[in-house]
Amino acid sequence: MGQRCSAGSGIIRVVTLVDLGIPGVVSALDHHDLVAPPVASALAAWLAADPDVARIGVVAIDPAIADTAAFVAHYQVPADSSINCVVVEGVRNGQSRVIAACIPADTRADVNQLIRKRLDARKCSFMKMDDAVAGSGMEYGGITPIGLPADWQVLIDARVEGLDAVIIGAGIRGAKLIVPGALLARLPGAEVVEGLGKPA
Numbered sequence: 001m002g003q004r005c006s007a008g009s010g011i012i013r014v015v016t017l018v019d020l021g022i023p024g025v026v027s028a029l030d031h032h033d034l035v036a037p038p039v040a041s042a043l044a045a046w047l048a049a050d051p052d053v054a055r056i057g058v059v060a061i062d063p064a065i066a067d068t069a070a071f072v073a074h075y076q077v078p079a080d081s082s083i084n085c086v087v088v089e090g091v092r093n094g095q096s097r098v099i100a101a102c103i104p105a106d107t108r109a110d111v112n113q114l115i116r117k118r119l120d121a122r123k124c125s126f127m128k129m130d131d132a133v134a135g136s137g138m139e140y141g142g143i144t145p146i147g148l149p150a151d152w153q154v155l156i157d158a159r160v161e162g163l164d165a166v167i168i169g170a171g172i173r174g175a176k177l178i179v180p181g182a183l184l185a186r187l188p189g190a191e192v193v194e195g196l197g198k199p200a
Contacts, residue, residue, distance in 0.1 A: 025178055028058040028170070036171025038137045038147035046146070046188060056179050063173035066141045068105045071167070071176070079106040082167045083160060083184075085143050087132045087152075090121025097121060098135070098152040102145050102168070102184070104159060107197030114196060118153065137171075144169035144177060145187055154190040157197045161185035 029047065032040045035058060047053040065074045072082050082105040090097050097119045101109045109115060116124045129140050135152075136143050145154045145168065160166055163181030170177045185192050 023059075025057040025059045027054070028056040028177055029054060031058055034058045034060055034170055034172070034175040035177070036138045036142070036144075036147065039144060039171040039177075040147075042147035049188070050183075050186065052180070052183050052186075055183065056177060058170055058175050058177050060175050063141075066169075066173035066176075072105060077167065080104040080159065081163055081165065083157075084109075085145050085169060087127040087136070087143060088115050088119070088124050089127040089131070090116060090119035090124030092119070092121045098127065098149075100143070100145055100148050100152050100154045101196055102154070102156045102160065102190075103197030104157060106200055107157070108200050110196060110198050114193070115155075118155070138169070139172050142169040142171050142173045142175075144171055145184070145190060146177070147171060150189065154187065155193045155196055156185055156187070156190050158192050158194045159197070161192055 028035060029043055043053060043056065061071065065071050068082050068084055072079055083102050084105055085100055085102050086109050088099045088101060088109065088111055099115050099118055101115060103109050111124060132143060133140050136148055138144065148154060160181045166179055166181050166184060168177050168179060
């Protein structure tokens with residue numbers, strides 16, 4: 001299980017290398033080469049409203065292990081500390097609607113029930129790779145909730161908020177962001193949702 005912080009404490013602890021056992025973590029704000037351009041812009045804007053954003057770290061990784069299963073196996077990190085950002089699309093009255101769902105890696109997104117209802121669509125499915133890349137401005141396998149288009153809904157599983165540190169994409173396959181869970185839950189425009197991720 002991932003590391004937990006005291007519920008309701010409101011305290012954001014500095015993420016250190018010891019937290020998840022991943023060497024080489026540096027400040028995400030100071031290393032724009034390790035994040036996609038939309039992520040860099042979003043971090044800067046978020047920092048202006050929330051100084052805790054300075055605590056977000058980034059680590060360079062081998063792009064070949066960017067996929068969650070390979071990353072978790074390589075670094076031996078808890079699966080519930082590694083957060084997948086899955087992009088789901090539904091169509092209503094000819095208009096596309098998109099949700100980016102952030103869930104722990106040991107769960108699956110509740111696409112056919114919760115997400116479909118949020119999209120108000122009869123049917124929904126995972127967005128095609130090329131469309132997700134073009135729409136987000138990020139690399140497939142590195143898509144992250146930070147810096148997504150304003151018209152995409154961003155939902156975060158409620159369990160994320162209670163984790164000291166979570167791992168999410170950096171917008172590129174060659175890096176990962178390390179973020180306090182309580183801070184990710186405060187991401188502007190995002191909504192924390194109970195039951196978003198179901199047991200795999």
